[in-house]
Amino acid sequence: MSTGLLLLIAALALAGLAWFIRREMKKRRRARLRAMRLSPEERAGLAQEMPVYARLPEETRALLDGLVHQFLAEIRIYGAGELEVTEEMKRLIAAQACLLLVGRPERWYHSLRTIHLYPAGFQSRMQEREGYVVTERAQGRLGESWRYGPVILSWRDAAQGAANPRDGRNVVYHEFAHQLDSETGVVDGAPLLDETQSAGKWARVMQSAYDGLRSDVVQGDAHFLDPYGATSPAEFFAVATEQFFEQPDAMRRALPALFRELSEYFNVDPSAWT
Numbered sequence: 001m002s003t004g005l006l007l008l009i010a011a012l013a014l015a016g017l018a019w020f021i022r023r024e025m026k027k028r029r030r031a032r033l034r035a036m037r038l039s040p041e042e043r044a045g046l047a048q049e050m051p052v053y054a055r056l057p058e059e060t061r062a063l064l065d066g067l068v069h070q071f072l073a074e075i076r077i078y079g080a081g082e083l084e085v086t087e088e089m090k091r092l093i094a095a096q097a098c099l100l101l102v103g104r105p106e107r108w109y110h111s112l113r114t115i116h117l118y119p120a121g122f123q124s125r126m127q128e129r130e131g132y133v134v135t136e137r138a139q140g141r142l143g144e145s146w147r148y149g150p151v152i153l154s155w156r157d158a159a160q161g162a163a164n165p166r167d168g169r170n171v172v173y174h175e176f177a178h179q180l181d182s183e184t185g186v187v188d189g190a191p192l193l194d195e196t197q198s199a200g201k202w203a204r205v206m207q208s209a210y211d212g213l214r215s216d217v218v219q220g221d222a223h224f225l226d227p228y229g230a231t232s233p234a235e236f237f238a239v240a241t242e243q244f245f246e247q248p249d250a251m252r253r254a255l256p257a258l259f260r261e262l263s264e265y266f267n268v269d270p271s272a273w274t
Contacts, residue, residue, distance in 0.1 A: 034066030103267030189233030
């Protein structure tokens with residue numbers, strides 16, 4: 001065997017060993033972070049700012065604490081528009097984002113690295129194409145989620161969403177539902193399912209509920225879900241996630257099949273947190 005080939009094999013072996021060591025170190029670091037709890041003062045502050053946190057079973061609250069520690073260790077939160085971001089603000093964003101993971105802690109926001117907080121709503125540049133003509137316009141936003149990051153949020157609305165857990169509106173749940181949706185590489189309302197869930201059943205239930213919402217919006221009829229969910233399957237999933245976590249009893253009554261499908265996906269029943 002030539003010297004060059006031996007050197008190549010050795011280099012590949014060393015690269016593989018380095019990858020394995022990094023993976024094991026990352027697993028151990030995450031295990032340590034997930035075993036950590038928030039301090040009594042941090043818990044008290046979070047319970048005041050996010051009432052649902054105080055209503056969680058202790059086992060779920062402890063799990064959420066660990067996820068918050070991992071989130072804040074791996075994802076950077078920056079202020080935009082001269083907003084100064086405090087540790088309390090970061091913790092509140094992290095707790096809302098991680099509440100979507102407490103039933104499936106093996107999930108994670110793998111491609112997300114940064115979050116940008118604006119003081120309130122912000123302007124986003126949108127492009128529209130008609131034939132060969134492309135026009136650009138500004139559009140007011142409360143949040144944005146990009147497939148490979150970042151997430152952009154209005155701090156005012158994120159704080160209000162946490163403080164009012166029953167109005168069916170939560171911009172953090174909404175944008176982080178998009179993050180989960182993007183795990184397949186396409187943001188289309190069909191997130192990566194657990195092996196226990198049927199993709200065919202998911203598609204049938206979601207399509208039926210989406211069609212029902214669109215029909216009611218076109219006809220001007222009232223519907224349980226926010227009309228914004230009728231704009232696309234991706235927005236439907238995000239809106240349904242908001243209302244699943246904030247109005248679970250009402251969703252169970254109005255759309256029982258949708259409630260069951262989301263309950264299986266998130267592996268939680270938020271109505272038990274009242």
